[in-house]
Amino acid sequence: MKRLLYLFCVVVLYSCNYFENKKIYSEDLLNEELQTIDWNSVDEYPSFSLCDSLSAKVERKTCFTTTLLKHVNQYLALQKIVVSQDIEDTIALKLAIDKKGVIKILDVKAKTETRSAIPKIDSLLRYSITTLPKIFPAIKRGQQVDTEFVLPVAILIE
Structure with a gap:
């Protein structure tokens, strides 16, 4: 017991x-x-309504960047840019898209020769961005988030 x-x-x-x-x-x-949490990636990239039909993450990213580049290039092609020498440059546009889908240019990196030949290149690029169609912001864990990225814009004027 x-x-x-x-x-x-x-x-x-x-x-x-x-x-x-x-x-x-x-x-x-x-x-x-x-x-x-991996803070360097998003679950869904920013998007245009044109890209909504695509399901794969990589395809949507490609559609977004292609649409963005196409829009900027078309806008620049419509401008009457006169230069005294040939220009070949890749301009790096640092862009930010906020949680509401508002895009803005944070920085424009171009060669000195390009800036001297086309003094208003910054304003042309900034205006081309403001005429974009509606952008849907990136998604991270179900929440809309701010994103930043660099977009290379090739300039070739002969």
Whole structure:
């Protein structure tokens, strides 16, 4: 009987830890979750309504960048740009698209020769971006997010 009582006391003492609730802090959960997220990629890239029919992530990204480049190039082709020498350059447009789908140019990197030959290249590029059709923002974990990327625009004027 003493053995049974002893065994019962041991079981009760050690089982108290079983019923103990561990405190989980929401801040700890949030920090743990934030560390597991890949912040350099999105679940869905920004998109135009033209690209909505595509299902693959890579196809949608290609459609978006192709549509964007095509629009900028068409706008530049309509401009009467007169130069005294041939220009061949790839301009790097750093773009930002916010959560509402508003696009803006953050930076324009071009050769010095291109800037001196076409002094208004920045304003032409900025205006071409403002005439784009509606953009749907990128999606990360079901939420619309801000994105930034660099778009290379080839300039060839003879």
